[in-house]
Amino acid sequence: MNSELLATRKLSIRMCSCSGPQTLIGPVDLSVPEKGITALVGESGCGKTVVSLAILGLLPAGSEAKGVISFNGTDLLSLKEKELREMRGKEIAYIPQNPATALTPVLSAEDQIAETLYYHEGLTGASLHRKVISLLESMGLYNPEHVARSCPHTLSGGMRRRVAIAAALACSPRLIIADEPTSGLDSRTRKNVLDLLGRSSEGRAMLLITHDLEAALSVSDRITVMYAGEVVETGDIMDVFDSPAHPYTRALLSATPSRGLIPIPGNSPLLSTIPEGCRFAPRCPHSTARCRLRHPSLTRLSGTRVVRCDMPC
């Protein structure tokens, strides 16, 4: 049975905005099983990355997360910084957004992969080098010895992305959070990286943060859709793609190249000026006066399928 490894319950995040500190993200109820890939999708600025930083305990100064972030039965929000640090890299690893800036520019690829192994597992010398080379080999990199000695600026975007993935996988974490792993990559490299992520997620959990729905479809088992700081739909990926229940999910799917590139009318609201009622109502073709007044709660449609809409499609 594929039990739950990570779960957020009523997670809300208070951050500094133009009009002072306010709750910008939430409520976010997210569930990641202990095996397989869960995609977290949504437009840019909807709060996907902030949720991932809250899970890692890396929110910017002045921010505060409330609710529950349960990882393997432990509430991460109750842990001290030292305990969280022990967990990062070893239990939960993070692959940052931009491959061009995700690696320290003045250190070699080997140094950057090795430090995680040294820090968490105490490996040194030849055994450390062998482990780094085997990790780079498993990433499908040609001539791993050369890549290991190279600084990031001498590597291509795809190679840098693979090095970042290798660093994340170094200590065999139970959960990997991959933030926009395919952004800025050409279509062929994108496919290779997605294949690699698919292989890397075997036997472990992965939270794939992306706004690329087709990438999510190609590798993920489950999907959670976020809009304006809250979760609007969750379910098995095929169920959601075949019959999206939330109008936003439906509109998002219609905006993909394979479904006609139909743009969603209007703009996503600023998180600091969230409308009353349903947050998607101003852009929703099916919205009613009731939608604009009442904020809908998550409703279970079937099994693991939940949606935040009073009139699901």
Next chain:
Amino acid sequence: MASKQRILLGLALSIIAVYVIIAIAAPLLTPYSPMTSCGPPLQSPGPDHLLGTDDLGRDIAAELVYGTRFALVIGFAGAAIAVTISATVGIALGYTGGRTDEVCSRIIDVMMAIPQFPLLLVLTLFFTPGLFLIALIMGVLAGIHGIRLIRSQVLSTSQAPFIEGVRGLGAGDGYIMRHHILPALGPLLSVKFVSTAQHFMVIGVGLGFLGLVDPNVTDWGQMISRATQYGGFSLGLWWWLVPPGIAITVISIALGVLGTRTEEANNPRLTLARM
């Protein structure tokens, strides 16, 4: 790098290496002590005294050779102290941020409002310092001024995605500052070190010329000062006056070339702009 630039850089490094060797091997290069009389005063250059003797009968060549030690220690030790202070405090303030950064930055602002050179003159007058104390005073003063530069660089570096990535893999603040931010500042610190060393060597000669250095220390500034005051200039004894001037000029130019090349190596746009 063009071949002309390479030759210039090689020449500059060779000059610096020669100065370092002279400073280390000073007792082997001259049989005389720079502080004791070893012949008649104001002697012209000859086989016994290659650059003649000064008004006290001291060998000028010996003074010149031993003076290299003062210039190099003032330059390199002072620059090392300055860069260490700037890097340590600048990284800590820039990375930590918050109220500590605010308070310390305001204190540094106040200290930066005090002109550096007059303060240095007052401190040297007060302490009549020897070689290492001058290097320490100059290093501390320049280090405080350098904190702002390093802090501002760290403020942007610490927000870079690779720092977030490293934190996401479990690194602590101390580790990130030592292993990721400090190496990322390497190019800036190396340029700062070379330019500060050059600056300090010239200032050191100036302090010696003004008589603000311990008279028991041999340095080129005191040599030039003595030469101008005791007949070197009026009697046309160029071998007393000119060599220390040439010595400081040559090392200063060599360090200037090294500093420019270091900056260009770290910022290729400068080379392109010149082409």
